[in-house]
Amino acid sequence: MNWDGYRLAVHVEPSRVRILTRGGHDWTHRFPAIEAAAKVFGPTTMILDGEAVVLDEGGRSNFGLLQAALGGRGGKREADEARFYAFDLLYFDGHDLRGMEQRERRTMLEDAIAEGGTVIRLSEEIEGEGAAILAHACKLGLEGIIAKDRRAPYRSGRLGDWLKLKCIQSDGFIVVGYEPxxxxxxxxxxxxxxxxxxxxxxxxxGVGTGFTDKMARDLRKQLAAMPAKVPPVALKRKNAVFCEPVFVAEITYTEITSDGKLRHPSFKGLRELADNGDVFDLKK
Structure with a gap:
């Protein structure tokens, strides 16, 4: 499944637990429930790769709910309601597992995580024909699935070893400004x-839907604090206020039109570019 949350690595060490973002930021303090659940695995050492999510009433991950739990971009709240779905095991009991095949790491992950955990859970894995699995995921209202090569070792970065298959278009776009x-x-x-x-x-x-009045005020406060010295894009709009391109907005949309504009965009949440937020590339 393609989880709609924050990609994290949970490091279980003999004397502590660390929860790191993809960009290397220590967010242990922001996920106390996940930290407490991970401590139960000690004193064994391990590194779990997975996604922190908040589920809606239908059991689907929702990035907006996760951001609200954290107090928004730059917020200081602790997301006690967040759950961690582990989908890979990179290190275990003193051994680096990244050179092993994915199916071997998966078997070890299943052995390491007890079934039925309430906070740290095993991300479900399904073998089968991709199109049929994707169609079923879309029927359930999920965002999509991730396809993996069961024989591949673990490689860091976006190298194409994993394929993200989506039910809806959802990508990251850099915020270059706003209209008051x-x-x-x-x-x-x-x-x-x-x-x-x-x-x-x-x-x-631009995108003008998907946020509440409070979110719209919070966004203006955040962006107004980082004005751009030079407009990041070539755009002449009388009411445009440009900001430094340091934030990535998660956007759902139907298509990119022939003139290069998003069709029916809706705002989901904000990430930091410094935290390796995915940004849509027009060349792909």
Whole structure:
């Protein structure tokens, strides 16, 4: 399954547990329930690769709910309701497992994590024909699935070893500015978004749905604190306020039109570019 949350590595060490983001930030303090559950695995050493999520009433992961639990981008709250779904085991009892085949690591992961855990859980794995599995996932209202080569070793980075198959279009776009709201004081009306094309940023339109009035005010406060000295994209709009391109907005949309703009975009949440947030590349 393609979990809609934060990719994390849970390091279980003899005297402590560390929870690190993909960009190397220590977020242990933000996931106390996951930390407490991981301590139960000690004194064995291990590194679990997985995703922290918050589930909605239907049992589906929801990135917006996770961000709300954390207090938003830059928030200080602790996400006690977050759950960690582990899908890989990179290190166990003094041994680096990354050179082993994925199916061998999976077997060890299943042995390491007891079934029925309430906070740290095993991400379900299904073998079969990809199109049929994807169709079933979409029927359940899930975001999509991840396809993996069972014979492959573990390799860091985005190297194409894993294929993300989506039910809906959902990608990260760099926030390059905003348009102030004329209806809600101190809020934004739209975020201005860009995709990558090589080393440059290309404007792909704005998004004005998916956030509440409070979120719109919080977003304006965050972005106004980081004004751009030079506009990050070539865009002439009278009411545009440009910011430094340091945030990645998760956006759902139906397509990118022939003139390079997002169609029916909706805002899901904000990530930090510094934390290796995925950014849509127009060359792909």
């Amino acid at each position: 709201s004329t209806k809600v004081t101190g809020a934004i009306s739209r975020l201005l978004l860009a995709a990558r094309r090589g080393d440059e940023l290309v404007y792909v339109g």
